[in-house]
Structures are given as structure tokens and as C-alpha cells.
Amino acid sequence: MEDGFETDSRKLLGRLRDTMAEDSGGQTRLDKIVELIAHSMQTEVCSIYLFRDAETLELCATEGLEPGAVHQTRMRLGEGLVGRVARKRRTINTANAPAERGFRYMPETGEERYSSFCGVPIQRLGESLGVLVVQSKDAREYTADEIYALEVVAMVLAEMTELGAFVGEGAALSARHQQPVLIRGTVGQEGVVEGRVFLHEPRVVVTNPIADDPAAEKVRLNDAIERLRVTVDDLLENSGSVEAEQVQVFEAYRMFANSRSWLRRMEEDIDNGLTAEAAVEKEQSLARNRLNAAADPYLRERLHDLDDLSNRLLRILTGQGRETGAEMPENPVLVARNIGPGELLEYGKTIRGIVLEEGSVGSHAAVVARAWAIPLMVRCARITQEALNGDPILVDAEQGVVHLRPDEVVHNAFRDKLAMKNRAQERYASIRDLPAESRCGAVVSLHMNAGLMADLPSLPSSGAEGVGLFRTELQFLIRNKMPRRAELSALYARVMDAAGGKRVAFRTLDIGSDKVLPYMKPNDEPNPALGWRAIRVGLDKPGILRMQLQALIRAANGRPLTVMFPFIAQLEEFRAARAEFDKAMERERILGHPLPATVEVGAMLETPSLGYAPDVFYDEVDFLSIGGNDLKQFFFAADRENELVRRRYDTLNVSFLSFVQQVIERCIAHGTPLSFCGEDAGRPIEAVCFAAMGLRTLSMRPASIGPVKHLLRRVNLADVRAVIDEARARGDQSVRQAVMDHLRDGGFAAG
Structure with a gap:
């Protein structure tokens, strides 16, 4: 790049800074800026388009086009060359704009006189804020040096827009981060x-995008990069206990932190008038654009690494971020x-x-x-x-x-x-110690779901009769290495202590799918929800399962113990898991450790296949818990992570209820205790329907127990069952509306 042009670029940015320092309104600043850019680049037209809303660009200032078009000319995202620059976030540089694909003629601007066009996106960290345009009558393409200079100016404009420099005094722009x-x-x-x-991770705000002393800014940048390298080296030195994949990420950080080309590009930005942090942010914005456009997974990962490293560097340069210890608001x-x-x-x-x-x-x-x-x-x-x-x-x-x-x-x-919710909570508190007994005399046992020691204080205050599901995976997920058996045993003992003698059903480790342990190598599965997860992992890695079962037995220390295995799909899986439990019990007996006073070993019914298991399964299992969240997604073949389908199917669909009814009837026939666990159990309408069909134990989050109990105590379950049967006989797809109409006619609110 020519030294003279670099000097002109710095001079332009210096003039921009002086303009920003003037006590003038937003429109005056915009008008002076386009005049400065046009004069500096010796081009007839310079225009700034900014987003009016997420889909609309507005001409906010111009030098060379018709002044009357300012704040009148608007275009949709993707419309015309300006709209294409904004949508693609890429520069368009053409000597013959009218011949370019997507060109839109705007007669009110008078731009038909101008042949050449160069539009550069005004963007900040991947967020498109507008477009900077220069045009001239001569049919020519702008040089790489000129485009580079425009990119530097656009970067400064982005920071000025972010700081609200163009608000007020007829600018017709709203202050960012102030509107609803x-x-x-x-x-x-x-x-x-x-x-x-x-x-x-608070936004790093660059308050000084234009440099006074390029040499000093380069020193600041190099000092910050050296601190960054030390940080990355420390991460690598302390990576002995993490998986190889995490070490690879740290190695990628080191590669970028020592990249001469990355440093050189940022130093060139400083030479052209940017401060160190503005230079980092400019390169980060370009990397984010490449990240959004990259189809190759490896390249996307590397660009994401660079993005994260840039954030670290910006926090070092500005002193902003979590390291500053910002106080938490009320x-x-x-x-x-x-x-x-x-x-x-x-x-x-x-x-x-x-x-x-x-x-x-x-x-x-x-x-x-x-x-x-x-x-x-x-x-x-x-x-x-x-x-x-x-x-x-x-x-x-x-x-x-x-x-x-x-x-x-x-x-x-x-x-x-x-x-209204607070008033309802007061009503629920008044019935906390009363049973969930319906008008017809049926009693439903309401339990809570938990996963942390911090949950257990909710047990007495919620009115729960026990813990229907204690998720044990949280203690594995929050650590960087496998917890020891003694640690787990102590934790499970504290859980039982906090429960005060009430039943706690411990679900063994439910990992895989969307819950991946940080210290286990993840499997690249095409459909992890249907893949290697939960009990499948436990049976294939029996050491983990045995260690957890031993910890639970020791935690019981002579007290009753309830254990259930997740994601059982067939009889043989339950038998294999039960065999591991029996081995653990025998080992503890041989070691002379006290055994639980009583033992319940159950399974979660989360796959439709288990509903059709042989009768002997229902005889062998001590209890069953329907895992509604997973069962529903497999029953309807609707991924609960997919917004296109997750709400498409109703829990009160007659097909789903018929399946649940079949499970209830089989459990009654074999004397197998059955509960329903999941989000739907905590929704009053669903809970009443489940109870009307014969379910007598429901497990939900603590806050749902009050609303569910409140409604259950006010209804006659036999009447609700009759409404369900009538809706099914009519061929209704769901019984929801019929049940809601019945409750409304009876004067019952759903909670």
C-alpha cells in the first residue's frame, strides 16, 4: 500500500475524529462525513445508508446525490446493489452499475449520471448496520487500496453508530440500545x-476507534498479544486433565496467537488510522463474515476459535468483560x-x-x-x-x-x-399440607424432580411427598474429570438426609444425546437422541455404572434405596442393568458394608417398545416411571429440539393417551407401581387427564405442585374420564378442548 495513501487515510480519520468532537447534531455529523470522504477519495458521490429496521435501509446522508432524497429513499434488505451489499455483507465494486445484476434505479436520487459504484458494508462483529457507497461518472473499478480505505472508514462509522453519534437533530435515527x-x-x-x-460476556465497546499515535497503538497491540500468548500457554500447561479435543482447541488458540499474518493485518489497520482495539474488531468482523459463509465444519471451528481469541484480546485491550468484576444488578x-x-x-x-x-x-x-x-x-x-x-x-x-x-x-x-401468579401462589401455600384428593375421593401422590442439593429445600415448602426423579448426571456434567465414588456417595447421602426419610428415586447416569460429559470423547452421531445414550452407555461402560451403584448403596447406609435405569428399550437391557445392581449389592455385602433396608429397582419407560415388553418384564421391575419428554418425541417421531415439529403434537392426543392407558392397564394387572415424570405432569390440564385415566403418582418441578394440586382437589376424576371417553368415541384428535370446556363449564380454572 502506498505511503501517501496511508497518510491520506490517517488524515481522513483524523478529520472524522474532529467532526465527531464538534458540538453538533447527528445529521450535521453525517453530512460532514460524506463530504469529507468524497473529497478525500476524489469521487463525485459518497452516501451513507443505515438500517431503519431489520429489513429496511434508509439513505441518511449524501454528497453528490439529490439532497431531497435523504431520509426519503429506502430499500429492502437485498434490494438493489446497496441492499445486496447489506445482505451479503460483502463489497460490490463495479465500473458499470446499471448493468450489474440486481441494480435498482432510484430516480429521486439523480444517480443515473454515475456509472461506477463501490459499496462497503458498515458492520460490527457480524452485525450489519448499513452501507457506505462511493460513485463516480467515470466507468472505473475502485482499486484495492481505495476499497481497503473504505473498509477502515466503515469500521469507524460502525463504532460511531454503536455509540449513538448520529442520533438527533433531524437524523431520524433512534438511539441504539434505548428502544424497546x-x-x-x-x-x-x-x-x-x-x-x-x-x-x-458483556459487549466490548470501543470508545476510541481513531488513533492519535499509530506507533503507540502498535505497542499496545503487541503488549496485549503477548499477554494473550501467556494466557494460552497457561491453558495448555494446565490441560493435562482435559480431553484431547480441548487440547486441540488450545493448540488452535496458540496457532492464531502466534500468527504473523493476523498481527500484520491488524498493524496495517493501525497504520491506516485505527486504534489497536478497533483494528482487532475490524479483523474479527471479517472473520465472522467468513464464519457465516463457511460450509466446511473444520473451517467453521477454526474461525470460531479465532472469534473467541479476538474477544479475549479485546478484553485485554479495553479492560472490559467478566474480569472487571461488574456487580450483578437486582x-x-x-x-x-x-x-x-x-x-x-x-x-x-x-x-x-x-x-x-x-x-x-x-x-x-x-x-x-x-x-x-x-x-x-x-x-x-x-x-x-x-x-x-x-x-x-x-x-x-x-x-x-x-x-x-x-x-x-x-x-x-x-x-x-x-x-395474579403471586396471588395464586398464596392459594397454593394454603393447601400445601393437604392431600391431592379429588372430589370423587381419588388420591394422587405428587412428587418433585430434582438434580442439585439446592433443590432439596423445596421438598417441604412445595408440598411434595418425595422426589420422583433425582437426576444424577449434573454432578458429572459440571466437572472437568470423572467424580470419585466417595464424592458421589457423600453427595447422595446428603440428598437422603435432606429428604428427611421421604422417598428419593435416583436415576442412574443419563448422558449422551444433548448431555455430553466434558471429559468423555463425544461420538459424532447422525441422530444422537436415538443413539448411544443413557443405559446404553452404562451397559457398554459398566465401570461407570458399577461405581455409581456402589456409591448409592453406600449412601443409603441401611436406609431404603430407590434406583431407576433410564432409557430402557427392552427386557434384556433391564435384566443386564439389574444384574449390575445385584453384583454391586453382593460386593458391598462381602466388604461388610451395611446394605439398604429395602430396595426398589425400576425403569423409565421412554420408548414405545417398552410398552409392548413381555409380561415378565412387568413382573420383574419393581416400578415404572413414564418419561414423558422422551416418550412423546419418539411416539410422534418429532424431535423435541426441532422447532418445526416439537409443538406439532399434543400430549392429550388420543393416540398418545391410548398408549399411556395401555401401560396403566398392564401395570395394574401385574401390580407394578407406575408414575408419570416430566414437564407434562406439571401442567394442570394434563395432570388431571392422567389422573382420570388411572395414574396415581405424578412427578414434576416443585413450582408445579401447587397448581396441579389446586385443580385436582376441585374436580371429579370420574367426570373427566367420561369427557375423555366421549371425545375419543367422537373421533376427536385431542381431548384437550373437550376437557377444557368441561372445566370451564364447571367453573374450574386450570390452576
Whole structure:
């Protein structure tokens, strides 16, 4: 690159900085900026288009086009050459714009006089903010040096836009991060909460994109990279206990941290007038663009590594991020792109809700959220880009929406909803110690699901009669290495102590599918939900299963013990798992350790195949628990992680209820205790229907016990069963509407 052009670029950025320092409104700044760029690049036209909304670009300033077109000319994303630059986030450089594919003629601008066109995206960390355009009458393509200079200027414009430099004084632009935003997502754990945003990884804000002293900025950059290299070297030195895949990630970090080409590109950006952090962010934005366009999985992983490393470097340069120890606001709602269970547990139960940009309904974060009974929303697009620390946020994980910086009308409606829920909770507290006995005298035993020691205080306060499901995998997921038997035994003993003699059903390790241990090599399976998971892992890796069973037996220490095996699909799997339990019991007897006073060994019915198991299975198993979440997805062949199908099928579909009824009848015939465990058990309408069909034990999250008990105590289950039978006889696809009509006619609210 020519030294003279670099000097001109720095001069232009210096003038831009001076313009920004002036006490003027947003439109005046925009007008001066396009004039400066056009003069510096010796081109007749310079225009800035910024997003009015997610789909609409607006001409906000121009030098050379008709002034009357400013704030009047708009185009949709992808429309015209400007719209194509914004959609593809790539530069378009052409000597003959009217002949270019997708060209849109805008007569109000007078641009027909100009043949050449160069449009550069204005973007920040993969977020498209607008387009910077230069045009000239001469039919020529702009040089690589000119395009590079435009990219540098666009980077500065992106930072200025982010900082709200173009707001006010007729600019017709709204200040970023100040307007209300509605974001739709997927419910990972039901509930509603009002709070303040606490970002897991706060946005790094570059407040000084234009450099005064390039030499000093290069020193800052090199010092920061050296600190980064030391950090990465430390990660590698301490990687002895992690899997090879994680070591490979650290090796990739080291490769990028020592990359001369990466450093050289950032130093060139500094030579052209950017500060060190702005240079890092410019290269990071380009890497994110390549990441979004990359089809090759290996390349995507490497670009993701570079993206993460850039974030680390930016935090070193700016002193921003988690390392600064930002205080948590009152009623914090954690907002993150994604988060692992260990990181989430570090925050503790002070978190009131969780909103993730990625994640899934079966992710580690979802498991912890359910254990804590706090609202969780996943797949909330752009939430980390829109939210700032301390922003007011309303999470409605019942309707599947998040209100960020809500207006007064939304806020008042939401508070009314919360007030109604609080009044309902007061009603539920009044019946906490009463049985879930229906009007017809049927008694339903309500149990709670748990997975952490922190859940157990909910046992007496919720009115639960026991723990119908204790998920043991959380203790494995949150560690970087396999827990020891003694550690597990001590934990399980504390769980039994906290339960105060009430029954606790311990489910053995349920890993695989969406729950992968950080220290186990993951299997690249095409459909992990149907793959090597749960009891299949336990039987193929019997050492883990035996160690866990021994820990449970020792934890019981002479008390009753209840164990159930997950994802049993056939009789032989249960027999093999039961044999491992019997071996563990015999080993403990030989060692002279006290054995449990009584033993229950059961299975989770999560696959339709187990409903058709031989009669001898129902004789051999001590109890069965229907795992509704998995059973429903396999029964309907509808992946519960797939938003296109997960809500397509109703739990109260007559086909599903007929299958459940068959299981109930087989269990009654063989005297096998049966329960229903899962999200549906905690929904009052579903719970009443299950009880009406004969289920007498339901297990759910603690917060659901009150609403379910409240409705069960007010209905006659025989009447509900009659409504279900009538709906089935009519050929209704679902009994939901018929049951809801019956409850409404009887004056019953669903909870």
C-alpha cells in the first residue's frame, strides 16, 4: 500500500475524529462525513445508508446525490446493489452499475449520471448496520487500496453508530440500545420473571476507534498479544486433565496467537488510522463474515476459535468483560450466547432467569434451569447484540417472548400477570399440607424432580411427598474429570438426609444425546437422541455404572434405596442393568458394608417398545416411571429440539393417551407401581387427564405442585374420564378442548 495513501487515510480519520468532537447534531455529523470522504477519495458521490429496521435501509446522508432524497429513499434488505451489499455483507465494486445484476434505479436520487459504484458494508462483529457507497461518472473499478480505505472508514462509522453519534437533530435515527425490543424464542423452562440484564460476556465497546499515535497503538497491540500468548500457554500447561479435543482447541488458540499474518493485518489497520482495539474488531468482523459463509465444519471451528481469541484480546485491550468484576444488578436475568453447566452453577441461585441466543430445550443449561425452577428462554436471536448490562427485561417463558427495555404499557400488563401468579401462589401455600384428593375421593401422590442439593429445600415448602426423579448426571456434567465414588456417595447421602426419610428415586447416569460429559470423547452421531445414550452407555461402560451403584448403596447406609435405569428399550437391557445392581449389592455385602433396608429397582419407560415388553418384564421391575419428554418425541417421531415439529403434537392426543392407558392397564394387572415424570405432569390440564385415566403418582418441578394440586382437589376424576371417553368415541384428535370446556363449564380454572 502506498505511503501517501496511508497518510491520506490517517488524515481522513483524523478529520472524522474532529467532526465527531464538534458540538453538533447527528445529521450535521453525517453530512460532514460524506463530504469529507468524497473529497478525500476524489469521487463525485459518497452516501451513507443505515438500517431503519431489520429489513429496511434508509439513505441518511449524501454528497453528490439529490439532497431531497435523504431520509426519503429506502430499500429492502437485498434490494438493489446497496441492499445486496447489506445482505451479503460483502463489497460490490463495479465500473458499470446499471448493468450489474440486481441494480435498482432510484430516480429521486439523480444517480443515473454515475456509472461506477463501490459499496462497503458498515458492520460490527457480524452485525450489519448499513452501507457506505462511493460513485463516480467515470466507468472505473475502485482499486484495492481505495476499497481497503473504505473498509477502515466503515469500521469507524460502525463504532460511531454503536455509540449513538448520529442520533438527533433531524437524523431520524433512534438511539441504539434505548428502544424497546421484542424477541421471540423457545421455552426451555416455563415461568415469568421481571429483572435486569446481566451479560455473561458483556459487549466490548470501543470508545476510541481513531488513533492519535499509530506507533503507540502498535505497542499496545503487541503488549496485549503477548499477554494473550501467556494466557494460552497457561491453558495448555494446565490441560493435562482435559480431553484431547480441548487440547486441540488450545493448540488452535496458540496457532492464531502466534500468527504473523493476523498481527500484520491488524498493524496495517493501525497504520491506516485505527486504534489497536478497533483494528482487532475490524479483523474479527471479517472473520465472522467468513464464519457465516463457511460450509466446511473444520473451517467453521477454526474461525470460531479465532472469534473467541479476538474477544479475549479485546478484553485485554479495553479492560472490559467478566474480569472487571461488574456487580450483578437486582433480580439479575443472565443473558448469554450460550453457557455450560459449570459456569452457570458458579452464578448460583441468585439468577432469576436465563436468556440464551443459542442453546436447546435439552441442553445442560436447561437441566440446571429446571433444577432451579427458574425461567429459561433459548434461541433468542440477537439478544446478546441488543442487550446491555442493567437493561430492564421481562421474560415470559410461557408465551415464548422476551421484552427488552419494555414500554410502560407492556410493563404494566406484565406486572398484572405477575401479581395474579403471586396471588395464586398464596392459594397454593394454603393447601400445601393437604392431600391431592379429588372430589370423587381419588388420591394422587405428587412428587418433585430434582438434580442439585439446592433443590432439596423445596421438598417441604412445595408440598411434595418425595422426589420422583433425582437426576444424577449434573454432578458429572459440571466437572472437568470423572467424580470419585466417595464424592458421589457423600453427595447422595446428603440428598437422603435432606429428604428427611421421604422417598428419593435416583436415576442412574443419563448422558449422551444433548448431555455430553466434558471429559468423555463425544461420538459424532447422525441422530444422537436415538443413539448411544443413557443405559446404553452404562451397559457398554459398566465401570461407570458399577461405581455409581456402589456409591448409592453406600449412601443409603441401611436406609431404603430407590434406583431407576433410564432409557430402557427392552427386557434384556433391564435384566443386564439389574444384574449390575445385584453384583454391586453382593460386593458391598462381602466388604461388610451395611446394605439398604429395602430396595426398589425400576425403569423409565421412554420408548414405545417398552410398552409392548413381555409380561415378565412387568413382573420383574419393581416400578415404572413414564418419561414423558422422551416418550412423546419418539411416539410422534418429532424431535423435541426441532422447532418445526416439537409443538406439532399434543400430549392429550388420543393416540398418545391410548398408549399411556395401555401401560396403566398392564401395570395394574401385574401390580407394578407406575408414575408419570416430566414437564407434562406439571401442567394442570394434563395432570388431571392422567389422573382420570388411572395414574396415581405424578412427578414434576416443585413450582408445579401447587397448581396441579389446586385443580385436582376441585374436580371429579370420574367426570373427566367420561369427557375423555366421549371425545375419543367422537373421533376427536385431542381431548384437550373437550376437557377444557368441561372445566370451564364447571367453573374450574386450570390452576
